[in-house]
Amino acid sequence: MVDIHCHILHGVDDGSGNLTDSLEMAQLAVQNGTKAIFATPHCNMPHYFENFMSTELEQRLSALQKMLGERNVGLTVYCGHEIYLAESFLQRLKKSELVTLNRSRYPLVEFDFYEQASDAYRKIEMLVSEGYVPIVAHPERYAFVNEDEYAVGKLRRCGALIQLNSGSFSGSFGRKPAVTAENILYHQLADFVASDAHSQYSRTPDLSQAHEFVCENFSYDYANVLFRINPGKVINDDEIR
Numbered sequence: 545m546v547d548i549h550c551h552i553l554h555g556v557d558d559g560s561g562n563l564t565d566s567l568e569m570a571q572l573a574v575q576n577g578t579k580a581i582f583a584t585p586h587c588n589m590p591h592y593f594e595n596f597m598s599t600e601l602e603q604r605l606s607a608l609q610k611m612l613g614e615r616n617v618g619l620t621v622y623c624g625h626e627i628y629l630a631e632s633f634l635q636r637l638k639k640s641e642l643v644t645l646n647r648s649r650y651p652l653v654e655f656d657f658y659e660q661a662s663d664a665y666r667k668i669e670m671l672v673s674e675g676y677v678p679i680v681a682h683p684e685r686y687a688f689v690n691e692d693e694y695a696v697g698k699l700r701r702c703g704a705l706i707q708l709n710s711g712s713f714s715g716s717f718g719r720k721p722a723v724t725a726e727n728i729l730y731h732q733l734a735d736f737v738a739s740d741a742h743s744q745y746s747r748t749p750d751l752s753q754a755h756e757f758v759c760e761n762f763s764y765d766y767a768n769v770l771f772r773i774n775p776g777k778v779i780n781d782d783e784i785r
């Protein structure tokens with residue numbers, strides 16, 4: 545499996561605190577069937593996490609990749625950002641201060657949990673009009689999605705792809721996100737399931753239970769698309785239909 549959303553980069557946000565945490569997260573991911581991960585630190589969040597691309601950030605990623613290689617962990621780590629869509633996200637993307645997943649056409653994006661629906665659609669359209677194909681992280685956690693059963697369909701019509709969190713199915717984020725995530729799966733409106741892992745202890749990078757959930761409740765083929773095929777297309781910047 546390939547995990548397109550993971551806070552495995554150490555010391556930059558509320559995810560991994562240091563290289564030891566990152567190593568343990570990587571080992572846990574590999575033990576449970578993950579072969580590649582995108583390091584997607586929070587960024588462009590005013591007053592919290594800026595994390596604009598810099599030599600320092602690139603050196604951190606290199607240090608993580610080097611350590612995993614030296615210890616033969618068997619995990620490939622690609623660059624990325626979880627881009628908070630605060631103002632000037634587009635200019636910052638164009639200047640490469642914010643990066644897409646493995647520098648593909650696919651930026652991973654997040655909103656405020658109480659984002660106005662109209663603002664969310666407008667921001668997605670702004671990205672699409674510039675040739676990006678935004679992947680909306682965990683829509684099941686946003687109020688406007690939980691309040692409107694058609695919201696995910698609208699996001700998709702604006703040109704977005706949809707990434708569910710693996711923890712949502714088991715209720716890690718509460719009942720509403722669990723129900724919404726299952727509905728999104730039922731209507732086949734999801735494109736990815738990813739861990740959004742922050743630690744090796746809770747919200748971990750273990751995708752195996754979520755994979756099993758999709759296989760048992762939907763189908764193996766659907767799980768394959770969500771956990772392997774579409775994430776693989778992001779790595780190669782291939783088109784996702």
Ligand SMILES: [Fe+2]
Pocket residue numbers: 549551626681740
């Ligand atoms: Fe995240």
